[in-house]
Structure formats: C-alpha cells, structure tokens
Amino acid sequence: MADFTTAIKKLEFDKILDRLQQLVVSEPGRACAASLKPFDNAETIRLELQRVSEGKELLIVEGGLPLDGIKSILPALKKAAIENHILTGRELLDIALTLRAARLTAAFLSKRQKSYPRVAALAAELLYDKVVEYNILECIDEEARIRDSASKELLRIRQDMISTADALRKRLSSILKRVSEKEFLQEEIITTRDGRMVIPVKVEHKNHVPGFIHSSSASGATVFIEPAETLDLNNALTELHLGEQREISRILAQLTEQVKEIRPNLEATLSTLAALDLIAAKAKYSIEILGSAAAVADSPRLRLVQARHPVLLQRHRREEVVPLDLQLGDGTLTMVITGPNAGGKSVAMKTVGLLALCTQAGIHIPAAPESECGVFKQIFVDIGDDQSIENDLSTYSSHLLSLREILRHADNNSLVLIDEIGAGTDPAEGGALAASVLKDLTLRAAITIATTHHGMLKAFAHETPGVMNASLEFDHETLKPTYRFRSGIPGSSYALELARRLELPWHIIGLARELVGDTKVKLEQLLSDLERQSQEYRDQLRHVSAERDRLDSLVQTYDEKMRDLRKELQAIRRKAVDEAQDIVKGAQALIEKTIREIRESAAEKATVRTAREDVQRLQEQIASLDSPAQPPTPEDLRVGDVVRLQDASQLGEILEIKGAFATVLSGNARVRVKLQNLTKVSSKGLRTFAPPEVLYTPEGKTEIDLRGMLGEEAVTQVQRFLDDALVAGLHRVDIIHGKGTGALRKRVAEFLKIYPHVKSFRLGEWNEGGTGVTVVELD
Numbered sequence: 001m002a003d004f005t006t007a008i009k010k011l012e013f014d015k016i017l018d019r020l021q022q023l024v025v026s027e028p029g030r031a032c033a034a035s036l037k038p039f040d041n042a043e044t045i046r047l048e049l050q051r052v053s054e055g056k057e058l059l060i061v062e063g064g065l066p067l068d069g070i071k072s073i074l075p076a077l078k079k080a081a082i083e084n085h086i087l088t089g090r091e092l093l094d095i096a097l098t099l100r101a102a103r104l105t106a107a108f109l110s111k112r113q114k115s116y117p118r119v120a121a122l123a124a125e126l127l128y129d130k131v132v133e134y135n136i137l138e139c140i141d142e143e144a145r146i147r148d149s150a151s152k153e154l155l156r157i158r159q160d161m162i163s164t165a166d167a168l169r170k171r172l173s174s175i176l177k178r179v180s181e182k183e184f185l186q187e188e189i190i191t192t193r194d195g196r197m198v199i200p201v202k203v204e205h206k207n208h209v210p211g212f213i214h215s216s217s218a219s220g221a222t223v224f225i226e227p228a229e230t231l232d233l234n235n236a237l238t239e240l241h242l243g244e245q246r247e248i249s250r251i252l253a254q255l256t257e258q259v260k261e262i263r264p265n266l267e268a269t270l271s272t273l274a275a276l277d278l279i280a281a282k283a284k285y286s287i288e289i290l291g292s293a294a295a296v297a298d299s300p301r302l303r304l305v306q307a308r309h310p311v312l313l314q315r316h317r318r319e320e321v322v323p324l325d326l327q328l329g330d331g332t333l334t335m336v337i338t339g340p341n342a343g344g345k346s347v348a349m350k351t352v353g354l355l356a357l358c359t360q361a362g363i364h365i366p367a368a369p370e371s372e373c374g375v376f377k378q379i380f381v382d383i384g385d386d387q388s389i390e391n392d393l394s395t396y397s398s399h400l401l402s403l404r405e406i407l408r409h410a411d412n413n414s415l416v417l418i419d420e421i422g423a424g425t426d427p428a429e430g431g432a433l434a435a436s437v438l439k440d441l442t443l444r445a446a447i448t449i450a451t452t453h454h455g456m457l458k459a460f461a462h463e464t465p466g467v468m469n470a471s472l473e474f475d476h477e478t479l480k481p482t483y484r485f486r487s488g489i490p491g492s493s494y495a496l497e498l499a500r501r502l503e504l505p506w507h508i509i510g511l512a513r514e515l516v517g518d519t520k521v522k523l524e525q526l527l528s529d530l531e532r533q534s535q536e537y538r539d540q541l542r543h544v545s546a547e548r549d550r551l552d553s554l555v556q557t558y559d560e561k562m563r564d565l566r567k568e569l570q571a572i573r574r575k576a577v578d579e580a581q582d583i584v585k586g587a588q589a590l591i592e593k594t595i596r597e598i599r600e601s602a603a604e605k606a607t608v609r610t611a612r613e614d615v616q617r618l619q620e621q622i623a624s625l626d627s628p629a630q631p632p633t634p635e636d637l638r639v640g641d642v643v644r645l646q647d648a649s650q651l652g653e654i655l656e657i658k659g660a661f662a663t664v665l666s667g668n669a670r671v672r673v674k675l676q677n678l679t680k681v682s683s684k685g686l687r688t689f690a691p692p693e694v695l696y697t698p699e700g701k702t703e704i705d706l707r708g709m710l711g712e713e714a715v716t717q718v719q720r721f722l723d724d725a726l727v728a729g730l731h732r733v734d735i736i737h738g739k740g741t742g743a744l745r746k747r748v749a750e751f752l753k754i755y756p757h758v759k760s761f762r763l764g765e766w767n768e769g770g771t772g773v774t775v776v777e778l779d
Contacts (some may be wrong), residue, residue, distance in 0.1 A: 002040045004357065007379040011354045015311050016285075016363065023284045026070035036278070036412055038360035042296050042375045047118065048362025049293040052114040052561025055283035056364070063532040065280055066108050069101040070273050077267055080260045086249060087256045089144040095259055095266070096136035102269050105276065119279065125272045127251055127265040132258045139251055146248050154247045161240045168197055168233040175199065175227050184208055191224065195241065196234045198224040266409050282363055289313050291364030292371070294355070300374035300413055301329020302352060307367035309351040310358065323367075324348055324485035327468075329374065334438055334448040335470050336461040337751055339491030343472040343481040345451040346383065346419050352449060353381060353417045375705055376447070377413040380406045384419070396424035412445035421450040422457070431456040442466045458490040636680060637662065643678040645671070651681060672729050674779060701725070703734040711747040718748060719755070734764070735774045748774060 008014060020033040039045050046706040048412025058064065071094035079085050087095075109116065109123040139150040148155050172190045176199055180188050184205035190197055193214040200211050200222045211227040226234060259266070285291070289310055306323040313321055322344075328335055337345045355365045359373040382402035403418075410416055422434030431454035438457075441448045442464070450457075461469045472482040499509055637643070641654050644662060652666035662678060664671045706714040718735060725733045737744045745763075752761045759779045764773035 002377050004038050004379055007381045010381040010383050011350055011357060012311050013357045020281045020285060021283035024277045025067050026277050027072035028070060028274035032274040032278045033281060036361055038357050040377050045362060047297045051118045051279050051363055052282045053293050054119045055279045056286050058116055059283045065276060066104045067101060068275050069097040071098050073098050080256055080263055086252045089140050089146060092136050092255050093140050093144045096133050099128045099133040102126045102273060123406060127269050129262050132262060138253055145564060150251050157240055157244050158504045164237045164240060168230055168237060171230050172197055173200060179209055195238060196226050198226045201225050243628050259556045286364035289366040291366050292369040293364050295372040295376040297372050300376055303327045303372040305368035305371050307355055309347060310366055313366055322483040328447050332466060332468050333445055334467040336457050337451045337470045338458055339471045340474055343474060345472055345485040348485055349417050349449050349451055356415055370454060376415040379415045382418045410441060410444060410446045414446040416446050416448040418450040421452050422454055435460045452599055499765045544574055637675060642681045644681050671727050705736040707738040714744060715751045718751060731778055733776050739772045
C-alpha cells in the first residue's frame with residue numbers, strides 16, 4: 001500500500017478519522033477507524049464505497065446492524081494461547097458477548113442478502129461457536145460472577161457455606177449476648193477479620209473472653225477476638241471458601257480451554273466485526289455530511305461537483321460552507337489558482353486533496369453524486385512553513401526540498417498540491433522556477449494544483465497547453481472574499497485596492513502604482529473589471545434561473561389544473577349523458593306503451609315506424625354528447641350539417657362555408673364562426689328540435705356602460721353583452737367602465753383574459769375615451 005503519511009497530516013485527514021472514532025460502537029471498531037489508510041487499488045475502493053452505500057441504506061431503512069456487545073477481546077485471546085493461563089470471569093464474559101454479537105449480525109444479514117449483498121458477503125466471514133457462547137453464559141452472570149449452577153460441586157459448597165455461616169452467626173450471637181451482659185463488649189456486632197468471624201471486646205477485658213485475638217482497632221481500645229467456641233465452625237467455613245476457589249478455578253480453566261480451541265477463528269471474527277462497525281460509522285458520517293460516493297475513475301482525474309470541505313462542515317452549518325466545482329484530467333492537468341490573501345485559495349486546494357484521500361479510504365464525500373475521482377498512487381502536499389533553525393532551513397529552502405522530493409517521484413499517477421509556489425524569494429526568479437516546475441509536472445501527466453500571487457504564472461497558465469487558470473471570487477464593493485471558486489479565470493491580488501480601502505496615505509499608494517508600472521496596473525485593472533463583470537453576469541444568471549424555476553412551477557400548476565378541469569368536464573358530460581339516457585329510456589317505455597295501444601286500436605304500421613325513427617334519432621343525438629369534440633376540417637363539414645358551437649349548448653345548421661369560416665343558422669340568428677369552433681352533430685338533428693315559442697333576438701349593441709356597477713355585476717353584464725355581440729357577428733365592441741380607482745377596469749380585464757372568443761383588447765385612445773374605455777376585438 002502507498003504511503004500517504006505526509007498528505008494525511010497536512011490535509012487534516014486525521015480529523016475525519018477522529019469523527020469516525022466517535023461514531024463507532026466498539027473499541028475494536030475505534031482501533032480500526034484510527035488505523036484507516038487510503039487504498040491505492042480501484043476495485044478495493046469501489047467495493048468499500050459500495051459497502052458504505054449499502055450500510056447507509058441499511059441504517060436508514062433498518063436502523064443499523066446489531067453490533068452491540070462487541071468487546072476488545074484480543075488481549076484475552078493472546079492470554080488464552082499461553083499454557084496453563086486461566087482467563088478471568090470478565091474476560092470470558094466479554095468473549096461470550098462478542099460471540100453473540102457475531103451470531104446475531106450474521107443471522108441479521110443472511111436474511112437481507114439480496115438487499116445488501118456486499119455487506120452480507122463480508123458478514124459471511126463471521127465465525128462463531130454457539131456451544132462456547134452458551135457454556136460461558138451458563139457459568140458466568142452479567143456481573144462476571146460465577147453462577148451457583150456452574151457445577152454441582154460448586155452448588156454444594158455454596159449451600160454448605162450458607163448453612164455453616166448461619167450456624168456460626170447463631171453461636172456468635174449467643175456468645176455476644178452473654179458477654180454483653182458483663183459489659184465486656186465495645187459494640188454488639190459480629191464482624192470479620194482475616195476471613196474469620198470475630199466479636200469486638202474492650203481491651204481491658206480481653207482475658208475474660210477465651211479465644212484468639214486477630215487484630216485491634218487503630219486506637220487500641222478494642223481487640224477482635226475469635227471465641228474458642230467458634231473455632232471449629234470458622235475452620236470449616238474457611239475450608240469451604242478454599243474449596244469454592246478451587247472449583248471456580250477448575251471451571252474457568254475448562255472455559256479457557258474451550259476458548260483456546262476457537263482462538264484463530266475468533267480473532268478473524270473480531271477483525272470482521274470491527275470492519276462492519278467501521279462501515280456503519282462511515283454510513284453515519286455520510287448521513288451527517290449529506291455525502292455521496294464519488295465514482296472511481298480508471299485513469300487519474302478529478303471532477304468535483306458542489307464539493308465542500310468536510311472539516312469545515314464539522315465546524316459550520318452547511319449553508320455557511322461555499323461549494324466548489326472543479327475538473328482536471330482529460331487534457332487539462334494543471335491548475336494555477338490566483339487571488340488575494342485569505343480569499344480561500346489554500347482551502348480550495350486542501351478540499352480537493354482531502355476529498356481524494358476520503359474517496360480512496362472508502363469514505364463518502366460532501367459532493368454531488370456525479371463527482372468523480374481517480375486513484376492516485378501518490379499524493380504530494382507542499383503546504384505550510386517547514387523552516388527549521390536546527391537544520392538551518394529557511395522557508396524558501398524548505399519549499400525547495402519539498403519540490404525536489406516531488407520532482408524525484410511524481411508521475412502520471414500522482415496528485416500534487418503546492419501552496420504559494422515560488423514564494424519566499426525574488427518574484428521574477430521564483431515565478432520562473434515555479435513555471436518550470438509546473439510545466440515539467442504537466443509533461444509527466446501528474447494532476448497538479450498550485451496557488452500563487454505571481455502575475456507571470458497567470459500568463460503562463462493561459463498560454464501553456466494542459467494548464468488552466470482559476471481563482472476565488474472577490475466582492476468589488478466590500479473588498480471581501482465570497483469564496484466562490486471560478487475555473488478558467490485568473491484572479492487579482494487586490495494589494496493596492498486593499499491598501500486604499502484601509503486608508504493608507506494616498507501618496508504611498510500613488511508611488512506604489514508608479515513603481516509597479518502602467519502595464520501591471522492595467523493588467524490588474526483588467527482582471528478586476530473582468531471579475532466585476534463576471535460577478536454581475538452570475539447574479540443575473542441566478543436571477544434568470546430563479547425566474548425560470550418559478551415559471552416552470554407555474555406551468556406545472558397550470559397543466560395540473562387543466563388536467564383536473566378536463567376530468568371535471570368529462571365527469572359533467574358523463575353525468576349529463578347518463579341523465580339523458582334515463583330520460584330516453586323513460587320516453588322509450590312510454591312510446592312502447594303507446595305503440596301497444598295503437599296496435600290494439602289497429603293503427604297503421606307507418607305511424608309506428610315513424611315513432612320509432614324519432615326515438616332512434618333522439619338516442620343518436622344524446623350519444624353524440626358522450627363523444628369528445630374533435631376539431632373538424634373543411635372536408636368534414638358540409639352545407640346542411642347540424643353542428644354545435646364550441647363552449648356553447650346551441651345547435652345550428654350550416655348555411656354557407658367560405659374558407660375557414662362558416663355561416664350557421666342557430667334559431668333565428670345567423671352567426672359567422674370559425675370551422676375549428678364547430679362540432680358536427682348530425683345532418684338531420686336540427687329537425688327534431690322545434691324552435692322556441694319566444695325567440696331571443698340579440699340587439700347587437702357595439703358598446704356597454706358599466707359605470708356605477710360593482711365587480712361581479714359588471715362581469716355578468718359584460719358576458720351577456722359579448723355573447724350578444726358574437727351572435728350578431730360583431731368584430732369590435734367598446735366597454736365603458738370609467739377611470740375612477742381602476743378597480744372596475746382591472747376586473748373587466750381579468751374576465752376578458754379568460755373569455756374564449758376575445759381576440760385582443762386594449763385601452764381606448766385619447767379620441768376613444770382614453771383609460772375609461774376598453775376596446776375589444778372578437779374572433
């Protein structure tokens with residue numbers, strides 16, 4: 001495996017590992033997280049990222065793996081390998097709990113193998129022994145004490161200990177009562193010294209109580225005497241205690257031997273459990289940072305979309321960390337980042353390096369899923385000041401040593417990150433050396449990112465194939481960084497602008513401009529203007545994008561409402577047809593009854609046939625209501641056809657067709673209508689409808705006066721007025737609403753927008769009534 005030690009240290013990868021160590025649930029998992037290193041094999045990285053993705057889904061759907069109970073048992077397993085070594089009850093209990101965790105985890109994942117195949121495949125390596133687990137838990141309780149039921153002999157010994165202790169206490173209580181009456185006792189209690197039961201006697205009466213003195217109090221006023229009468233019982237109790245310890249040792253030795261037999265498998269199982277714990281921790285971390293698995297490219301390249309620095313996300317809210325988009329590889333191998341101090345150049349470069357390390361370590365990154373990262377065999381980082389007084393190294397010398405190391409080993413599988421390249425010495429010489437180094441690395445096809453203030457490197461990046469400029473956006477108004485990353489655009493250092501804003505003397509700034517020279521000033525001014533214009537265009541683009549999203553939302557809302565409206569119209573039409581069919585059925589039943597009566601009265605057959613034909617025509621007309629209207633073409637419509645006007649219930653007969661228009665007789669009115677607004681019903685249907693007894697004839701007025709009316713009343717009058725004008729064949733009408741507050745004019749305009757036969761409308765000219773009149777053109 002490649003050595004990424006320097007990169008891990010300088011890019012703060014250890015802080016990611018610290019967070020993972022907080023998210024694991026076991027000590028083995030914590031040790032695994034602490035020792036995590038980036039991989040340098042593409043297939044291994046892909047597999048690890050896929051496992052984390054499955055672990056993330058498992059955590060969201062299932063709540064996680066049953067990993068509780070994993071203990072740090074590796075030291076105990078090593079002890080078990082030693083001849084005649086006996087493990088303690090606590091060590092054996094930890095082993096049993098770890099075996100149980102392995103068994104539960106394996107069973108859990110075996111049932112979900114199809115959903116999480118890669119994690120389940122790892123869990124298939126878990127080896128456990130139910131017999132050893134059962135034997136340990138049967139002998140040792142949750143407090144790591146040996147159970148009475150661990151063996152028959154231990155149960156007998158402990159029962160004898162209880163009965164012997166009870167007999168001893170009774171004997172001592174009798175002695176205590178007798179001696180207490182003579183006031184020989186310091187206290188009326190039974191206590192223990194050296195594992196034997198004794199009573200406290202005043203020192204001046206020690207010769208009055210036969211027995212053995214075991215010890216005295218700190219003050220010397222009390223001696224603890226084992227009465228001679230209880231010697232046999234105390235001896236018996238001591239022997240039982242010794243027998244208990246021998247039996248416990250025998251039980252622990254047997255359990256240790258069982259553990260010793262499965263030790264190799266158990267060590268492998270512990271390693272697998274630690275790996276599963278680390279996968280679960282990575283999954284929690286991915287959820288925490290809203291991370292995703294970057295695609296692992298077969299060739300060294302980088303494509304980061306909406307990427308954020310993961311360490312900054314631990315300290316700040318997500319919306320406070322500005323994302324960056326960056327792409328290197330496939331022709332463009334080197335990036336030169338320029339811009340002012342504290343503008344975010346180094347942070348952007350560190351973000352790239354740290355996300356590359358995270359990806360190769362199988363950790364999801366805070367970036368969009370379409371991000372892509374190649375596999376780097378080496379990551380070189382020259383960031384910070386490694387000057388040393390002890391080794392007689394200046395800042396520039398330390399950078400030169402780093403560059404020497406990079407130039408010795410970098411190749412087409414390397415990622416090179418250099419902060420402030422060429423700094424710390426003469427700008428001309430330092431810039432030239434930096435350009436030479438970057439060109440050499442580009443020719444080697446190493447992915448390289450360098451930050452700098454050297455103006456000549458901006459021109460170098462612009463002119464050299466495979467090298468590109470980049471910068472961090474700077475707010476021209478506040479002279480503060482926005483931290484937005486911009487590829488392809490060089491940045492200005494803003495040294496003189498910042499000096500002016502910080503109110504350095506004008507003559508100092510003026511002299512500095514003269515010393516810099518017009519060409520340099522013009523270049524910096526050009527970059528400054530370019531940045532300002534770019535920022536303005538981005539602001540406009542964001543505004544246009546927001547408006548586009550708003551319009552898309554409105555269009556979607558409109559489409560949904562139109563779909564709902566069509567469904568509602570269809571339901572209304574269906575209901576109307578059903579009601580009409582019910583009427584026809586009733587009418588048909590009535591006609592059948594009439595026919596029977598006619599037949600019975602010997603009526604003519606022609607009369608019966610005519611009645612049936614009338615009913616059939618009525619049924620056809622009602623059935624036509626159920627068929628959706630199709631826009632007719634001139635070829636479909638003929639003079640004499642019965643048609644229905646679109647958005648109306650009136651039927652009419654076509655009298656004349658000219659081009660795209662038809663003259664239709666509806667009742668006693670002639671209407672000129674577009675062919676596309678007609679629906680063919682039947683060529684004979686008009687005869688079945690008798691004209692109304694009282695015929696409404698439109699007056700055909702060309703204007704209406706709404707002044708003094710309220711909104712809804714005015715809209716009703718306008719609708720009737722426009723219907724009459726349409727039937728009368730008028731093409732232009734005037735609506736007088738007055739000027740006033742404009743409320744009535746606005747309400748009329750809203751209605752005209754939705755009236756289907758309005759071609760256009762406008763406010764009147766000065767000679768037509770001005771804003772007090774709306775002129776309407778009809779289709």
